[in-house]
Amino acid sequence: MGLTHQSTGKQVLNEMFNVQLNTPDEKVVALAGNPNTGKSTVFNSLTGMNQHTGNWPGKTVTNAQGRYSHKDKKFVLVDLPGTYSLLANSVEEEVARDFICFGKPHATVVVTDATCLERNLILVLQILEITKEVVLCVNLMDEAKRKGIEVDLQRLSSILGIPVVGTNARDGVGLEELKNTVHQVAAGDMELSPLKIQYGEELEEILKTIESKIEKVVEEQINSRWVAIQLLNGDNSIRESLSMFLKKHLLDTKDLDHCLEEIEDFLQEKNLKQQEVQDRIVSSIVKQSEEIHKKVTKIKNEKYNQMDRKIDDVLTSRIFGIPIMIALLGIVFWITLEGAEYPAGALAAFFSAMEVPISSFVLGLGAPEWLHGILVLGVYRTLSWVIAVMLPPMAIFFPLFTLLEDLGYLPRVAFNMDSFFKKACAHGKQALTMCMGFGCNAAGVIACRIIDSPRERLIATITNNFVPCNGRFPILISMAVIFIGGTAAGFTQSLLATSAVLGVIILGVISTLVVSKILSKTILKGLPSSFTLELPPYRKPQIGRVIVRSIFDRTLFVLGRAIMVAAPAGVIIWIMANVFIGDISILDHGAAFLDPFARLIGMDGYIIMAFILGLPANEIVIPIIVMSYLATGAMLELDSLEALRELLVANGWTWLTAVCVMIFTLMHFPCGTALLTIRKETQSFKWTFASFMIPTAAGIIVCFVVAQTVRLLGLV
Structure with a gap:
C-alpha cells in the first residue's frame, strides 16, 4: 500500500506546517542556516514588511513566513529555526528537519557565514542528504574580505553540485542573483548533482541493504537513503515524523521492522555500539566539511579574529x-x-x-x-x-x-x-x-x-x-x-x-x-x-x-x-x-x-x-x-x-x-x-x-x- 499525492505536498504544508498558498503556482522556499549567519537579514531583505510570525503548530518555536515576487512568480519564504545540525537533538532541529523533508519546499536556501564556513558546511551536507533542490547562500562576504578570507564560490559550487551565491545581505549585495538562482532551482531549470557523503565501508554496506527496503515503504516520497541514515543513527523521533507526515502507521510496517532488526544484527555482528555508529556518522560529515573548507577557502590573515578575541578576554573575563x-x-x-x-x-x-x-x-x-x-x-x-x-x-x-x-x-x-x-x-x-x-x-x-x-x-x-x-x-x-x-x-x-x-x-x-x-x-x-x-x-x-x-x-x-x-x-x-x-x-x-x-x-x-x-x-x-x-x-x-x-x-x-x-x-x-x-x-x-x-x-x-x-x- 503506497502513499498518495494527497497525503503530501500542499496538504501537508497547510495542515502540518500552517503554510497557506494564495495561488496554486506559488513556490515555497525554505530558509535554513546556523544562528548568527545573517539568516534573518536575508529573510527581511527579501520579504520586506510582507511577513508574519507565529508558532509552528504544536511547538513553542517561532515560525516566520514572508512573501516576495520575482520574474512574475510568487514565492513564500519560510524562515526555519536557526540550528547547527538536523540530528533532532532539540525542537528547533526537529522542526527544520521535518519541514525540509516532509514540507517538500520547491527550494531550500542555506545561509552560511563566509568567516566560519567550515562549521556551517556541516548543516549544508546534512540538508543535501534530504533534498537536492538547495541553494547555498554564502553571506557576510564583506566581513570575510575585511578579515582577509577568500572563498572560491565557483569551486565550492562544483564540489557540492549545487549553485552557490555570495551575498552581503545587510547592504543588499548579491540578493538579486540569489533570487534569480532560487527561481531557476524552484522551476527545475537547473541541473543539480549534490555531493553524497560516504560513511565508510561497513556503514555503507548496511545502508545499501536497508535503503532498498525503506524505499518500498516510502515509495520515493522522501529520500530513502536519508531515512536509512537516521535509523542507523538511532534517531527515534524519525519514526513518529514518518507516521505523522506521510499518514502511514509505520510502527506496524513489517518492512521497517525488518530494517531495524537488520541494523541490530549488523551492530552485534560488527561488535558496534549505537554511540560508535553515531560518532562515525558525525565524524564523516565533519571530516567532509573540513576537506571542502580547505579546498575553497584561503586565509590571508591568520590573525583575522585576534581583535575579537582580545575584546572577549576583557568582556568574558572572571574579573571584568x-x-x-x-x-x-x-x-x-x-x-x-x-x-x-x-x-x-x-x-x-x-x-x-x-x-x-x-x-x-x-x-x-x-x-x-x-x-x-x-x-x-x-x-x-x-x-x-x-x-x-x-x-x-x-x-x-x-x-x-x-x-x-x-x-x-x-x-x-x-x-x-x-x-x-x-x-x-x-x-x-x-x-x-x-x-x-x-x-x-x-x-x-x-x-x-x-x-x-x-x-x-x-x-x-x-x-x-x-x-x-x-x-x-x-x-x-x-x-x-x-x-x-x-x-x-x-x-x-x-x-x-x-x-x-x-x-x-x-x-x-x-x-x-x-x-x-x-x-x-x-x-x-x-x-x-x-x-x-x-x-x-x-x-x-x-x-x-x-x-x-x-x-x-x-x-x-x-x-x-x-x-x-x-x-x-x-x-x-x-x-x-x-x-x-x-x-x-x-x-x-x-x-x-x-x-x-x-x-x-x-x-x-x-x-x-x-x-x-x-x-x-x-x-x-x-x-x-x-x-x-x-x-x-x-x-x-x-x-x-x-x-x-x-x-x-x-x-x-x-x-x-x-x-x-x-x-x-x-x-x-x-x-x-x-x-x-x-x-x-x-x-x-x-x-x-x-x-x-x-x-x-x-x-x-x-x-x-x-x-x-x-x-x-x-x-x-
Whole structure:
C-alpha cells in the first residue's frame, strides 16, 4: 500500500506546517542556516514588511513566513529555526528537519557565514542528504574580505553540485542573483548533482541493504537513503515524523521492522555500539566539511579574529566580565529612564487634554454619569496610563537591547552567567531571557523559547518575573528617591536612591537563582542540559533595521497585549471605587478586609488592593494608591514627588513601608500581559497558576521577615 499525492505536498504544508498558498503556482522556499549567519537579514531583505510570525503548530518555536515576487512568480519564504545540525537533538532541529523533508519546499536556501564556513558546511551536507533542490547562500562576504578570507564560490559550487551565491545581505549585495538562482532551482531549470557523503565501508554496506527496503515503504516520497541514515543513527523521533507526515502507521510496517532488526544484527555482528555508529556518522560529515573548507577557502590573515578575541578576554573575563555587564545594563537603564521621561510626560499631557473633548462627546450623546465614569474615568484613564508609561520606556529599551544583540554582546552575557545558572541547575541561556525581562516580562517569557529543554524553559518562564520590568521601575525609583534618598540632598540623594534600586535588582537576580534551584530540586527535577554557546564575531549593527525590528516585533506586540488586559481592568477599577455597599465603596471594603494581613508584611490594605487592581499593568499601582487615599473615585497623578511624599506620610508611610513596597513590587504575581503570554507559551493553566503563586509567595515571605525583624529591633 503506497502513499498518495494527497497525503503530501500542499496538504501537508497547510495542515502540518500552517503554510497557506494564495495561488496554486506559488513556490515555497525554505530558509535554513546556523544562528548568527545573517539568516534573518536575508529573510527581511527579501520579504520586506510582507511577513508574519507565529508558532509552528504544536511547538513553542517561532515560525516566520514572508512573501516576495520575482520574474512574475510568487514565492513564500519560510524562515526555519536557526540550528547547527538536523540530528533532532532539540525542537528547533526537529522542526527544520521535518519541514525540509516532509514540507517538500520547491527550494531550500542555506545561509552560511563566509568567516566560519567550515562549521556551517556541516548543516549544508546534512540538508543535501534530504533534498537536492538547495541553494547555498554564502553571506557576510564583506566581513570575510575585511578579515582577509577568500572563498572560491565557483569551486565550492562544483564540489557540492549545487549553485552557490555570495551575498552581503545587510547592504543588499548579491540578493538579486540569489533570487534569480532560487527561481531557476524552484522551476527545475537547473541541473543539480549534490555531493553524497560516504560513511565508510561497513556503514555503507548496511545502508545499501536497508535503503532498498525503506524505499518500498516510502515509495520515493522522501529520500530513502536519508531515512536509512537516521535509523542507523538511532534517531527515534524519525519514526513518529514518518507516521505523522506521510499518514502511514509505520510502527506496524513489517518492512521497517525488518530494517531495524537488520541494523541490530549488523551492530552485534560488527561488535558496534549505537554511540560508535553515531560518532562515525558525525565524524564523516565533519571530516567532509573540513576537506571542502580547505579546498575553497584561503586565509590571508591568520590573525583575522585576534581583535575579537582580545575584546572577549576583557568582556568574558572572571574579573571584568560581570562588572562590565552590570555597568552596561546600568547605562541602558539610565538612558531608558531619562529618555522616557519627556515623551511619557508629553503622552500623559496629550491624553489628559483629550479627556475633555472625549468626556463632552460621551455626555453629549446623553450617556448617564455611570457610563461616562466607566468609559472615560475607568477605561480611558487606565489605557492612557498604560500607554503613556509603557510605550516610551519600551520604545527606548528594546532598540538598545536589540542593538546589543546585533552587536554580538548578548551571547557574552550568557557566557558570564552560565556558571551561576549551572549551580542553580538551570540553563545558561536563562541570562538572556532575564535581560529581556528588564524591558518587559512578557517579552522575557517569549524569549524563553531559545531554551531547548522543556524543564529548563519552564524554570526560566516561572522565574522571569523576579526581574523588574520597566513598568515596575517608576514605583522603585519614586520609593527610593522619597524615602531612601530623601534624608539627603543633591548627589548623595541620587547615589542613595540609585543604590537602593540596584540593590532590588541584585535581590531579583539572587531570587531567580534560588527559586530556580528549588524548582529544579522539587517539582521540576532533572539534570541541567548541556548546550553549545557560540560567541559570534562582533559586527557593526544596522541602526535602522534594529529600530524597525524592535518597535514592530517587540514594543508594539507587548503593548497590544497590555491594552487587551488593561481595558476591562479599567471597568473593574472604576466600579470598585464608585459602587458603595452602605456608606463604603467596594474598594474600601476590600482594603479593610486585607489590612490586618497587609500590616504583617509592612504595608496596608490599600497598597495590597492597588497591587491586585494593578494586575493589568504595574504602571497603575501608584495612581490607584493615590486614588484610594484621596477617595477621588478615579485614578489621578500628583504634580510632584514632594506632593506624593506628603500624601504617603500623611497616611502612615515610613521608610519600612517603602522598603516593603519595593520588595513586593519586585516579588509579586506577573502582570496580566505576562500571565496571558505564559498561558500561550506553556499551553497550561497549571504552570500559569504556578507562575502567579511562586513569586507572590516569595514576596509575602520576604516582606514578612523584613517587617517583623525591623519592628523587633525597634528601628521604626
